[in-house]
Amino acid sequence: MSAYETALERFRTPDPWHSPAAYWFWHRLPDKDAIRAQVRQMHDAGILSFQVQARLSYPIAGYLDEDYLAACRCAVEAAAEHGMIVGIYDDYNWQTGHAAGRAVSGHDELRERHLFWMRIAAGKSEGTLGRIRSATENLGPAAMAWHYEGGVVAWADWRTEYVLVTAPPRGTVCEQPELVDRTEGTADGCRVHLTGPVPDGAEAIVFVSARCATSRLVNPVDPVAVDRFIEAGYQPFADALGEFFGSTVAYMFFDQPHAVFYDWEARTGNLRSAMPFHASLAASVRERWGGRTADVLAAVLDGDGPEQLSLRAQFYEHFSSYAIETFLGRLRAWSHAHGLRQSGHEVLGHVGGWRLDTSFTNWDLRLNFGLDHFGVDGYRDLTAVDAQDALTQLSPVFGDSVARHHGRSGTMVEQYFLTPPQGGAPWSGHWGLSLQELRTTAISHHMQGMRQMIFHGFYQTHGHGADHESLTNPRFDFPPGINFEPWFADHYPRFALESARLSEFLEPVTPQAEVAVLYPLRTVWTAGQLGMQASATGEWTRALTEAGVGFHLVDERDLVAATVEEGAVCFGERRYRALVLPAVTTLRSAEVLRQVRRIAEAGTRVLASGATPSVYQHGPQTAAADWAELAPAVEVLAAVPGTKVLRGLAPYDGSVPTLRTPDGAAVRWRGGPESPDTFKFACFAETGAAAGATVELVLPEGTWQLEEWMAADGTVRSLGSAASTVVLRLEPNSLRLLCVRHGAEPSCGATETTEGSEHEDGAAWSRPQVLESDWLLQIPDDAHEQAGTSRGIAVTCGWERQGLATFAGAADYVRQIVLDAPTMVELTLPAVAGGVSVSANGTRVAERAWSPYRFTIPAGHLRSGANELRIRLTPSAANRYYAGTGLRVAPEPCGLLAPPLLRRQVTPPLPDADH
Structure with a gap:
């Protein structure tokens, strides 16, 4: 099988390492039937990997007893039957180190x-x-x-x-x-x-x-205490599951180990x-x-x-290396001795944002392995980070950066939700999560270097309603429990497969990252995590991301060993044409500034903002004078520059294919070479992107064959060949995966493709009919409340404003539409809160859980006269679980929020010969 065929097969059938994973929250001891049912539920949803996590509601005395380990064994056996993989979450609740x-x-x-x-x-x-x-x-x-x-x-x-x-x-x-x-x-x-x-x-x-x-x-x-923790917390898993180690049980996972x-x-x-x-x-x-x-x-x-x-920097370097080796070194040694990979993540002060001091500001995180993230990653085989809330943030690209420092790429991202909306409380989480939010977040993380999302979490139970005490009631322990969202069963599998295919598509790509941002580790050691460097790093990384300029964070140890070639600074095979020092005041030694001088004099742009170097960790204290001598070769800025300047840090030289987006466009992309002759690009138009947003695929001289790999169904379609710029149009929420191969015969000049064109098949359509009246809302007989209800409903606002403030389950909007003859129709839902499944005359014809909610109903499912149109809405679980708690100021929208629009096809598509 050729490399191309292998890549295509992996894309069509993603493996468990690229498919979504989950923390499986256990709130009580499950029986075998419950275990097998939930493992099957995960598998069928496309969650092909899990970690069992005993939460605070699980009796602490029962953790790692015979019954618990027997239940874990049953879970692993069930996973093995489904071809899944399992990671061992290594402690009770979270915070590795107590068992x-x-x-x-x-x-x-x-x-x-x-x-x-x-x-x-x-x-x-x-x-x-x-x-x-x-x-x-x-x-x-x-x-x-x-x-x-x-x-x-x-x-x-x-x-x-x-x-x-x-x-x-x-x-x-x-x-x-x-x-x-x-x-x-x-x-x-x-x-x-x-x-x-x-x-x-x-x-x-x-x-x-x-x-x-x-x-x-x-x-x-x-060291003795850490060995005892391994004996008490790790060895029981080996005794119970050892025969699965290295196969179904693939890795150990630590979580925020710290005192x-x-x-x-x-x-x-x-x-x-x-x-x-x-x-x-x-x-x-x-x-x-x-x-x-x-x-x-x-x-x-x-x-x-x-x-x-x-001296302060020297101390934290010593403390960090001692703590990392004493704790993580022992965990890794045990895992490797048992045929397991080591993964996990430390406390990240940047989680949930861009600044290095976004979170945990009341902790001095220098005592958390010195905040030496590059050093910590040297003790992992699989990089992992966590990410908070549905936000684009620093964590994924930082995780990918430290992985590349160690010759790997990609990171696991533990995704949790913490920050409540107005009226919420810490830990009450986000039962109002929509699949559109989750999908946008996942795609954003993939574009920043995520290989696999570990969702936090898949719930064993959905808790109880008698109280809303944070953490102890499972209902309010970092919700949502993804599998208790009404939209999960019908719609999550499509999201999971799309995420996995996007991950597989990007896996072999070396991303076009032209800027290296120096992680100011020694400045953190001297100034503390709350210093100017924390905000400067956040400002640079956020601005580069919003400008669409690829970057990685790099370590000072990278910098010292770097070489310079043709105006680029090279860390092994990684090449960058600009180096940023974000308010860096402390460097290891004068050797670092001498290297910066060599980099600048060789043509690589070096930029600094905020405070500048004034301290060396080692050697004579000449940093301020050395910097003054170097300063003419460095661009010292008062603030992070705008998009135009940032994009100019690495002007396109025409040597390789690249994507170009308009200034201010809400379009994200990631891509680069897979091989010398093959390039791959993923581009995503965010929800706020204007309809018809464009990106330009810029091609060097020569002939290039273009393909689009379809994440939705695993197919590949040819876009022909081209020898110049290709313009691509994207609707909001659209994801396009492009494979560009050199050497095909040209069939035309520049190619233009349009996704989602309303007239791409040559058909003519009637003016939209507004379906505002005559709707019924029908609630299935198996609903948890309001079962069997059938009532008139308005479609100008959600059902939460029409007497159903606490209902958060599946419900059907039903209406008759009258046709003169069977013909294709297009249904558009302008405003929706939830996942949508459309049926015509009792046959399901389409599903979607993110905008645009536009559906084509084939003529074969329709008839002359009256036709039943049924739109099943599955919203979030917010109004069920927050009702009566005081954790939300008002119910969240559910259902149709604006009248649907219907268009009829009035002429048939043109024959293929006329396309």
Whole structure:
């Protein structure tokens, strides 16, 4: 089979790695029949991969017991029967590292330990630390009961770890452990007594550590604790499912492994949270810095001079590499030893937006593996990120970027919904999700580098209505449960297959990405995640995306090893013609700026905005002077430039095919070479695109054969051959996949194709008839409420405004249409809330769950005289599940929101010979 035939076969029949996946939320122990039924439901919907996830409503004591593991085995056996793959979600609820408390049960010494600090002023002989607050409190009582035994935080085993004293007048720092007489600990803090008062003009900084006596989390920087977590949380899966490892069970998946973030009264300094701590970490710090340990610890907290910032960056590099190897290194070693791939994702401060500080702003994420996303990805075999809400955001392209850094491409994207609309509450989610929203989000992610969406989640149950407590009632635990949306059964399979085919189509493509944006890791280490670099990175990446300019984030380690060829900076096989430094203030060494100079002098455009380099992590502190010398070769901007300038960063040189979109067009695209002679492009007109939006396929000299690969049905149609620019028209919500191959004989000059033309078959149509009156709404007999209802209904607004405010199920709009003779008709629904299935005289003829809602009903399904037209609407579940909760200010629209339009074909299509 040729490479072309292989690609076409994969496109037609996508595999489980490219098809949608799901977290399968378990709220209670399922029986075998329920397991097999839901696995079959996933398979039939096109969800070909899943991870079982025990949620907070699942009894915590039952996690990983014999019954739970037997149920998991049944699920894997069912998946194997259907040719599906399974990933093992590696913990209870989320946040890898506790195994529902099994890891620390009987091993109190392995519970998370943290490093705190207090300042004692001159003349004082004691200091106190107290009112420690866990970040988990923000998630509510259910989360506190999950993280902590008894739902309360209690500290024990307080120890003095470091005693620093600043000495006047120069403010030098030294260690004086003998200054501490004793430390008295309580469940909420400690008091430190000194042997005498702090000298005049000096200050003491006392670092103390404590073990959280009630936490179910292991200490993530304690190698023994991590090994115990693997023993308690990973090995049971191997014992129960080992024969499926490496086949049906394909990978392990970690989720946001981190210690809890803690703040306390009177905390001061640059670090905004207590630090995970262990004697082995302390020993590694001592080994690394020896007599300079005091200077390093002081610099972590204080100072904005180059020397302090240099030490601060050095510390976070050390902490990051230590934590990554200690925790993720052990997980990966176990997975590989058992024939499994390793996947999962860390906490992403950019989730849900573009800025690096979009989310988790009250946490100091430098303690989350140092925010070294490139480093973390080195411990995965399958890159994964998460994405929040139905938004275009940084996560997918960042995930694809770190994957490419390690010689891979594409990322899994865990998609969840969190931000509520007006009247909502955190975690109440988005039961109002439409398939159009989900499809647009998925296509956007694919265009940014997503291989597979993992939906969060597929629900075992839909909870209960007696309360709406976040997280504990499954109904309000990150909804929607995709399979409880009324539109799921009829319409999700088409979305799933389209998403999988788009993923397969783009998989072998090297995307045209002309701009490299330097991830300002060391600036994050010195300034914190909330600095200017956070906003600058977001502004650049968002502007490039909106301008349609391809980019990747790159690591400083890439930059140092880069080469320059023909005006492009090259990271291995990746080539970029512009390099962006977004408010970068800290770099590893002078070698980096020397490399930037070489890149700029070789013709690659180098741009910087905001603050500029002033600190080196290593070496003499000459960064500001070195930058001043380099500055004439760099474009230093006050702000991110507009679309015209951004598109000019890499002007088209005519050497390869490319797509070009008009300024401001709501059209997204991704594409590039699959091989030297074959190029593939996917383009998508978003909902807001004007009807008839165009893109130009620009071709180099020569003859090119054009094909369109149809994601809807897996077919391929020839668009002929061309030797110049091809204009493509796209309707809103249309996705077009183009394959361009060099070397075909020309059949004409430029080719123009029109998608969805109303007259492409040569037929003539009557003027639209507005079907505003005489509609009935019929609710099926098996509906959960209003079953068997038949009533008159207006089609100028949804049924939620016509006495059915809490009804959110399938319902049929029924009307008679009268025809003089059987003829093809076209039905258009201008405004719809839900998925649509159209039937004529009892025969289903078409389905669609995203606009445009335009349907052709063949003449063969119609007759002279009266014909029954039935439009089944399946809306979102919002009005069912939010009713009576106070979580929404008003019901959400359901059904037809404007009168349908009907046109009749009045002349037959022209014969083929006349086309």
